[in-house]
Amino acid sequence: MSSDEHVLIIGGGIAGVAMSICLDKAGIHSTVYEGYPHHKHAGASFVVAPNGQRILQSLGLGAELAANSVPDPGRIRFFSSIDEEIASFHLPPQNATGTPDVCVERAELLRILLGEAARRGIQVHYGKRLFSLEQGPQSVTAHFEDGSQATGSLLIGADGAKSRVRSALFPHVQLQHKKTWAVYGKGSADCLTAEERELIEKELVVYEKDGLNVLLYQDHPTKPENYAWLLTGKTERKIPSKNFEHKPKDELRADLAKLFADWTGPVPRMVATSRALTPVQLFRIGRLPSWSSGRVALIGDAVHTTNPISGLGVTLALEDALHLSRMLREHDYQDAFFYYCADRQPQVDEILEAIPDLFDSITSLLSWPEYAFPIDWSANDDASLV
Numbered sequence: 505m506s507s508d509e510h511v512l513i514i515g516g517g518i519a520g521v522a523m524s525i526c527l528d529k530a531g532i533h534s535t536v537y538e539g540y541p542h543h544k545h546a547g548a549s550f551v552v553a554p555n556g557q558r559i560l561q562s563l564g565l566g567a568e569l570a571a572n573s574v575p576d577p578g579r580i581r582f583f584s585s586i587d588e589e590i591a592s593f594h595l596p597p598q599n600a601t602g603t604p605d606v607c608v609e610r611a612e613l614l615r616i617l618l619g620e621a622a623r624r625g626i627q628v629h630y631g632k633r634l635f636s637l638e639q640g641p642q643s644v645t646a647h648f649e650d651g652s653q654a655t656g657s658l659l660i661g662a663d664g665a666k667s668r669v670r671s672a673l674f675p676h677v678q679l680q681h682k683k684t685w686a687v688y689g690k691g692s693a694d695c696l697t698a699e700e701r702e703l704i705e706k707e708l709v710v711y712e713k714d715g716l717n718v719l720l721y722q723d724h725p726t727k728p729e730n731y732a733w734l735l736t737g738k739t740e741r742k743i744p745s746k747n748f749e750h751k752p753k754d755e756l757r758a759d760l761a762k763l764f765a766d767w768t769g770p771v772p773r774m775v776a777t778s779r780a781l782t783p784v785q786l787f788r789i790g791r792l793p794s795w796s797s798g799r800v801a802l803i804g805d806a807v808h809t810t811n812p813i814s815g816l817g818v819t820l821a822l823e824d825a826l827h828l829s830r831m832l833r834e835h836d837y838q839d840a841f842f843y844y845c846a847d848r849q850p851q852v853d854e855i856l857e858a859i860p861d862l863f864d865s866i867t868s869l870l871s872w873p874e875y876a877f878p879i880d881w882s883a884n885d886d887a888s889l890v
């Protein structure tokens with residue numbers, strides 16, 4: 505792809521902003537269009553697996569990541585809802601490097617990536633929610649809900665699990681509800697006893713009862729609000745959004761308090777005192793015929809939804825951004841899109857199939873599949889992107 509072409513990126517989450525930086529390193533100009541009216545401190549936290557960390561290092565962001573994240577302790581301990589220990593074991597590493605995953609706030613990683621994008625002069629436009637797109641023989645045009653439009657040589661859909669870009673490309677591919685819901689939360693150590701703090705510093709801790717699981721962990725070395733939790737549960741049918749994602753946060757917190765009414769231990773205290781709650785329902789994207797169509801390709805959650813306990817959503821998004829940028833640097837866009845999909849789709853499908861949906865089977869965690877998309881790190885001159 506030549507350097508005078510311009511790429512439109514729809515979605516200013518981790519995938520979209522990382523893509524713009526990787527493209528810039530590959531000598532390709534891009535602009536990011538984000539639907540939110542302004543940069544938002546949203547979500548709780550996630551883990552970045554070794555491949556993801558290495559990609560961030562290759563973008564010059566390793567030190568900032570290290571200063572704002574906490575290494576995953578590598579051990580997990582299960583308790584019942586009344587604080588009785590059920591099991592404790594070492595988690596198998598997600599790849600052979602032996603490097604631990606790191607836990608980091610979503611907003612912190614996004615801040616780090618946006619800082620790098622700004623340093624590179626990459627423009628990120630807010631309040632630009634994609635409405636539709638139109639492909640021509642030489643270009644693609646994005647139409648936004650505010651009535652404006654933008655035209656580029658290519659368009660990358662990085663607009664998350666409910667991607668409008670994906671629906672435009674593949675209108676018949678549906679999102680299937682996984683009969684699973686999750687709430688991401690952030691809290692502080694103030695509600696924990698000294699013993700509980702010490703435990704969570706040393707191990708990932710899961711409390712569980714009747715299909716409800718709550719994972720507690722640390723996600724920042726120094727911030728006052730540096731504890732994160734992930735609650736997962738099951739439901740037979742999709743919960744109406746008005747009763748969950750769109751419910752006022754105080755009402756949602758009251759619903760959660762009822763769920764934990766007979767629990768002892770730190771969970772009810774942590775949930776009751778957490779300011780930020782992010783409720784999500786989990787979906788699987790139906791089989792996609794390809795990860796691109798014409799001049800448009802998909803990356804991140806727009807092309808492969810993960811479940812929160814996989815700890816792979818961010819890393820997969822970073823791998824997509826790096827690999828697609830490398831392919832676009834080497835090839836014309838048709839070949840680049842072909843190799844991007846051919847190289848990644850089979851591996852990603854296989855790993856996501858193998859990961860359990862919930863923490864409901866402790867034994868399945870013991871046979872956690874090893875995953876690391878092979879990235880050639882050997883050629884580390886600047887032109888190689890790494």
Ligand SMILES: Cc1cc2nc3c(=O)[nH]c(=O)nc-3n(C[C@H](O)[C@H](O)[C@H](O)COP(=O)(O)OP(=O)(O)OC[C@H]3O[C@@H](n4cnc5c(N)ncnc54)[C@H](O)[C@@H]3O)c2cc1C
Nearest residue numbers: 515517518519539547548549550633634663664804805817
């Ligand atoms: C608000 C929010 C909070 C989250 N919190 C957590 C969390 O606490 N823990 C966790 O494990 N995962 C969380 N996730 C999911 C996690 O960020 C992703 O799994 C992972 O980072 C891959 O990111 P992505 O960029 O592909 O997708 P996303 O993070 O979903 O980003 C997609 C971006 O596209 C934007 N967008 C959507 N539709 C349009 C449109 N039509 N036009 C323009 N822009 C659009 C969205 O506003 C969003 O900024 C969260 C996602 C979001 C959006």
